[in-house]
Amino acid sequence: AGGIPLPRYAAYGASKAALSMFSGVMRQELSKWGIKVAAIHPSGFRTGIQGTPDLWDKQEKELVENLPADTRRAYGEDYLLGLKSYLLHMPAYCDADLSPVLNAILHALLAKRPRGLYTPGKGAYVPLCIFCYFPLWVYDFF
Secondary structure (H helix, E strand, O other): OOOOOOOOOHHHHHHHHHHHHHHHHHHHHHHHHOOOOOEEOOOOEOOOOOOOHHHHHHHHHHHHHHOOHHHHHHHOHHHHHHHHHHHHHHHHHOEOOOHHHHHHHHHHHHOOOOOOEEOOOOOOOHHHHHHHHOOHHHHHHO
16 A cells, blocks of 8 residues: 555555655665664555444444544535445455565564565565556556
């Protein structure tokens, strides 16, 4: 989420992009002292971050009640309902087995020569490659 733009993930993606940049700079700056820094960019895994239907019902009610009228008009309630649906259906496309991420973490911590970047999970690098090497309209289409 920090390397490619994902609809409805602006804040989450921005925070991950900041961590990615921070990790890269720390990897470069700390290397002169022999300190190795690794970043782990996994594909989608089921972590529960998207919440539950009950939590969304509560948050949706609070959000709609506290949202300024002009913002509500600009985005529309369809957008908010779409976000809920999008996030609640996301786990169906994610892997429940977290072992690839745990293996990457273990390797980064214990290897004599850890990699600077790990991409555990099926196809974690594919969207990034499409985003980086194809025209943007190709990425945006998908």
